[in-house]
Amino acid sequence: MVDVQGLTKVFGRTLALDAVDLRVDRGEVVALLGPNGAGKTTLLKLLATAIKPTAGGGQVLGQDLVKGRDTIRRRIGMISHNHHLYEDLTGEENLQFAAVMHGMRVETGAVAKALAEVGLASQARWKVRTYSTGMKRRLVIGKMLLFAPELLFLDEPHNTLDQGAIALLNGYVASVAARGGAAVVATHNLTRAYAMADRFVLMRDGAVVYRVGKDGLSSDQLRDLYARHAESGDSVAA
């Protein structure tokens, strides 16, 4: 679903991403792990076509990363720590607006159904300004339920969430993968990453420094690998 090579991004004089290769197959949840400034968000934005690479390329969902941006955008979803919701619109209005802008013809009742599935049926007509952080994240998940993306990008999605919202989010990501889709999660929370991902890509200073699968790997071992490769100076490309 993702097959990119040599992805590089320079902002001004800052090398944010340095020749990153990444492959994600159907049914996989891949976690990008690294400290702040490692390049995780930049990589996600490149894959989601929010920004263009300075060098490198590849394919997302079988489409060229640059030339196929429109098709890619129709089939992906992005959940980040910023909610990207209009605070003066209601939950229902936010979903309706997002659906129309996404080019969807929403069936009658589809928005209400999505809101009910994320536990916001009775708050559908409240302004988003009155929602808690957890409720806003639920609304974003409701938006993804409407879009039904094949490929999901998540950037620090667990920040400030309560346990109920975390469970809902993890369940949704698992369902996308189970349906034959995939997800790429950027986080520096190793516990959450270990719980949801099948494979881990460790990053530091814009580059991939280690790759490892979950088979036979304990959470403590992942922590050790992270401390050794992502936080310190050791760099072993796997």
Add this chain to the structure above:
Amino acid sequence: MIAELLRRTWAMTWKDVTVELRARERVNAMLFFAALVLFIFNFALGPDRETLREVAPGLLWLAFLFTGMLGLARSFQAERENECFEELLLTPGDRESIYYGKLAGTVLFMVMAEALILPLFGLLYNLDIWGHLPSLALVAFLGTLGFSAVGTLLAAMTAHLRAREVMLPLLLLPLTVPVLLGSVRATQAILAGEGLAGVSHWLKLLIGFDAIFLVVSPLVFEFVLEE
């Protein structure tokens, strides 16, 4: 494809109008500023009728101009404050619907403000606007459309800049000289008693300017919005 463009344009306009009606930040500021301009110049220029007749059209368009600048400066405010720019970037399909939706919202707010400013202008400067209302309305609409067509594009370009409040007028005013010139001259002639036939050359300038920028701006907007 046209149907999807219209749906998305309507959704963008609806969103902007709804957010503004609930927040009431843009229109209130626009009206207040325009009224302030008219009042201050009324006091400054004194009661001399001839002076007022000569400068009044320019003052009217000065009020419209400042109103428009305030409206445009805030046209991407909802996206900025709610961090929704990224959401716009990830929207599939052509970007023209975003441009036309923003343009329609800006024109709507400016026309609403102008509808309130015009009677106040007539009252303060003792001018008979009611006898020339259809002609004045046409000139106001064409001038507003041209100003907003350029302004919406530049508002998107400057939305992420720290000095956007300075950069927007700095870029916008030189580009809109033709539409401001045409609007002021046409307004002056209409208030002096000339009909639309007498200002046809200014109307052609306004229509030509509007047509060019309504075609060029959405094409350039695609590149402005993409990184």
